Amino acid sequence: MREIKFRGKREKDGEWQEGYFVFGLTEDLIVCGLFSWRVKSETVGEYTGFEDKNDKKIFEGDILRVKSRKTETLCVVVFREGWFIGITEDNGECEFRYMADVEIIGNIYDNPDLIKIRPPELKEED
16 A cells, blocks of 8 residues: 655745645645644645655655666656656656656755756646
């Protein structure tokens, strides 16, 4: 059974918080145990169930460096058509789920300059 977990930036101090996601009419919350934090809804991303080569959990919105024998690709993690995929700068798909050499190098909220795309699924609302 896969772990269902979310991550979002706290409204109060901009720090990342992991836990269960509760969305409401007036506020969105990440809940962990007895504690809850208001989070910026546009930053909330689901845990993919996969870790990178450094055992860091991979969430929607993370920017990954994926290396194979011959190539190195940067991609943004999105949830599309029922599964998590990586989207590259040229709007192609990048497999990261079963690759051994995958590393989180940032995310589109803290490091938007690392990659030139923002998939429609992850664009902030104006």
